[in-house]
Each structure stands twice: as structure tokens, then as C-alpha cells.
């Protein structure tokens with residue numbers, strides 16, 4: 001009788017190996033399709049800023065992106081997001097685009113829940129490529145503004161925070177959109193820090209050619225959506241999201257954070273890459 005290295009018959013070893021493979025595959029598919037896409041993870045991270053006005057030390061910003069909202073399927077996850085945000089007493093909330101997959105009508109039930117979120121200095125949103133491809137920008141903007149959320153398309157707002165000024169600047173989506181950083185940043189004095197909201201993260205390299213960006217917040221990549229466990233490699237990348245895929249980056253005095261986002265595109269599958277609410281705390285470099 002032919003035996004394997006363990007002394008067991010080779011056919012039995014092969015059978016066991018196949019069973020193990022089938023069980024692992026079933027586990028991966030079950031986790032990726034049913035467990036992980038609905039499991040909210042909360043990332044808490046300090047962003048060390050070289051030139052942060054003292055009034056903004058400790059400022060806490062909530063970042064959510066890429067809802068790609070699917071009513072019914074995503075209702076429970078959205079509720080988890082809303083509840084968690086409600087517990088956090090955030091200073092500012094940024095929503096960096098891709099609210100829909102294809103159907104702009106999903107904005108109605110989505111905004112019905114998002115409009116309940118509050119932050120001490122407001123909630124701000126920008127367009128994602130899916131929003132721009134499928135929706136009417138003027139209508140989208142009106143829907144957000146009617147929900148109490150500032151919608152920035154190549155423009156900015158200036159906020160007074162404990163005696164210091166922060167500019168929140170948002171661009172149009174990049175992928176086939178009309179981003180205009182010069183217009184978005186025009187009129188912000190050089191000593192005022194900028195929080196930039198740009199859907200596609202790789203546009204960071206363009207933004208920092210215009211001026212230092214205290215922090216750019218982006219989504220778009222879904223962190224790869226499916227990653228190889230332990231090494232975190234994402235085999236699937238997306239245009240304008242190939243250089244900066246997930247987490248924090250810095251260049252000179254500028255910083256970038258890319259969230260894994262909330263929803264999914266294509267099959268509703270995530271693996272080793274759960275939906276994310278990112279909570280970023282600004283810290284003065286001198287104090288760290």
C-alpha cells in the first residue's frame with residue numbers, strides 16, 4: 001500500500017487535505033460574504049502635525065467614505081455607524097464620497113440617517129466618482145445641504161475653532177470629474193491650515209503642489225476591499241488609488257489619511273479589510 005510521509009495511506013492524506021481546503025474555503029467565503037461586510041471596525045489614530053495651531057490640538061475628526069449604500073442589505077451596518085458616531089462627540093465629520101453605486105435614489109434613505117449625525121464644528125461632504133457618474137451634482141448638493149451637511153465642490157469653508165481658523169476645502173471627484181484645487185483653495189491665507197476632502201487619495205500629490213495640506217481625507221480604495229491576511233497586500237487596486245491605499249501617510253508638512261470606507265462595490269464581499277469609521281485626533285508635533 002502506498003503511504004504518505006505520516007505513514008497514513010496517501011489517498012487518506014489527500015482526502016484530508018481536500019477536506020481541509022474545502023472547510024477553509026467555505027470559512028473564507030462565509031466570512032467574506034456574510035460576516036465581514038457587516039462588521040464595523042473603529043480606527044483611532046493620532047495625526048502628528050508639524051504646524052498645528054494650539055486651538056486645534058486634540059481636535060477629533062470622524063471620517064466615513066464609500067457607503068455605496070444598498071438599502072436593506074446595508075441598513076444594519078448603517079445603524080451601527082450612526083450609533084457609534086453618536087457616542088463619540090466628534091469635533092468634525094468628513095464624508096468623502098461614493099455614497100451610491102449606480103442608483104442616485106439611495107441618497108434619500110441614506111441621508112435620512114446621515115442627517116442625524118452631529119459634530120461640534122459641522123459635517124462636510126464631497127463627491128465621489130460613483131456619485132458624479134450616476135447623479136446630478138446640483139441635485140446631490142441640494143439634498144446634502146437640506147440634510148444639514150455642507151457639500152464642497154471646489155470650494156472651502158473657514159471655521160473658527162477655539163480662536164484659530166481652519167479651512168475645510170473640498171474638490172470635485174477626480175476620475176472623469178473636474179477637480180480644481182486652485183479654486184477650492186483660493187482666498188485661504190498661507191498661515192491658515194487646510195483640511196482637504198478629496199475622494200481619490202492619489203490626488204494628494206497634486207494638492208500638495210498647491211500648498212501644504214494639514215490633512216487630506218480620502219476614501220475610494222476600500223483599503224483594497226479584499227486583502228491577504230497578515231501581509232495586508234491588496235491584489236485589487238483602482239484608478240487614482242494605487243499609491244495610497246489605506247491608512248496614514250505624510251510628506252513634508254502635509255498629511256493624508258485614506259479610509260477603508262463602509263460599503264462595497266461589485267459583489268458584497270470584504271476579506272481582512274472590514275468597514276471602517278476612522279477617528280483621527282490632531283496632535284501638535286512639539287507635544288508628542
Ligand SMILES: [Fe+2]
Nearest residue numbers: 098128129220
Ligand atoms: Fe470611488
